[in-house]
Amino acid sequence: MLDITDKLRCCGCTSCANVCANGAIKMLPDEEGFLYPVVDKNLCNNCGLCNNVCPVENKPLQSEEEKKSYVTRAKNENVLMDSTSGGFVTPLITYVLERNGIICAAAYDENFKVKHIIIEKDWKADDLANIRGSKYVQSDLGNCYKKIRKYLEEERTVCFVGTPCQVNGLKSFLRKSYTRLITVDLVCHGTPSPKLWEKYLNYQREKYSPQIKKISFRNKTYGYHSGTMKISFANRKPYFGSARVDLMLKCFFSEIASRPICYQCPFKTLDRCSDFTIYDCWHASDLVDGLKDDDKGFTNVIVQSKKGEDILDLIKDKYDIYSVETKKAIKLDGIMVLNSAVPHPLRSQFYIALDKYDMKEIVQKFVPIKINDYIIERLKVIIYHMGIYRAIVKIAKK
């Protein structure tokens, strides 16, 4: 019987809960707000399947095929500007959907909780927009793995996008390889808890307006390199906050809020079980001779399998795409491909204090935002509206 006593041994992937035929395992939040499996002993028959499908205990086979790497950018300007980096995912999932395939990827629900959703048919552009973009919080997979298995058994094509632990969890759960399964894993430095995200959302709703319409963790109004949270409301102008001053981004980037196992992630390796590994591309012009960085973003892609290579060949006309050296791309942009993040020294105290303080107080207590940060942020907005923002960023980079 599964018994999670060491939180460093559970990534919350849900493979155990999905595999249990008796429904004996539920994913329940701990005091930090991360989901962990809890077994109902009355329903458990000790079959041991839950332990067998745990990707932390039994890592699935990682591809050792020769890797090819690319810097990519979606040709569709709207998709590019709405995506986190170069918008690799949208053309891929559009291709799959147009061929009667199925998509499972992270999206917002009506209350802006982050969940994996399944798109099967009758999809609209809005569904793709909801999937687009990184949400820096742990996504709830619910019973998606079970549904994916059903579709694969019906010989439907499924494309799954998720963090490395979620892709490993899916592969462990399935326990056999399916040619019709396409997987994309994001290079990930950690996922904050849904409880922290909820607290942040409530803070923003109270401060600005309860009627949130759209959220982007990495809006590009001030450029790809700016990393800005944008929240659009129904009845007021949008909120913008860069990682310098935004309370959620501050927690995410200061490494104070991730799930415990993220700091010793077992899935940090170049060889992965996915077909594609994608990550931020901050050094496009250093990776590709003659390529100008216009601050709209590119995505680094590692093609992990022959299947991935064949699919990319079919959709490559949807991207600007440049072949690059894997080693060089990882050296410049991919430190998180191979390494886990180092936790903030106050990480445990932060979560213990989470219920005691409001969102602003807790950030000020643990990862304080200084007055200078607010001044720089204000100046940035003024300079942007004067129309000289890009020129100043260019000079600052030299």
Ligand SMILES: Cc1cc2nc3c(=O)[nH]c(=O)nc-3n(C[C@H](O)[C@H](O)[C@H](O)COP(=O)(O)OP(=O)(O)OC[C@H]3O[C@@H](n4cnc5c(N)ncnc54)[C@H](O)[C@@H]3O)c2cc1C
């Ligand atoms: C929690 C998290 C941490 C990350 N950390 C790093 C990092 O340290 N270094 C780095 O280079 N890149 C990191 N990334 C990846 C990066 O943010 C971009 O997703 C990547 O550059 C691809 O951008 P894109 O424009 O091609 O894709 P997009 O079109 O923006 O698509 C992103 C895809 O990610 C999926 N997704 C979004 N949020 C989640 C989530 N919470 N859980 C699972 N899947 C999700 C969506 O389904 C979407 O399909 C992280 C992403 C996440 C979600």
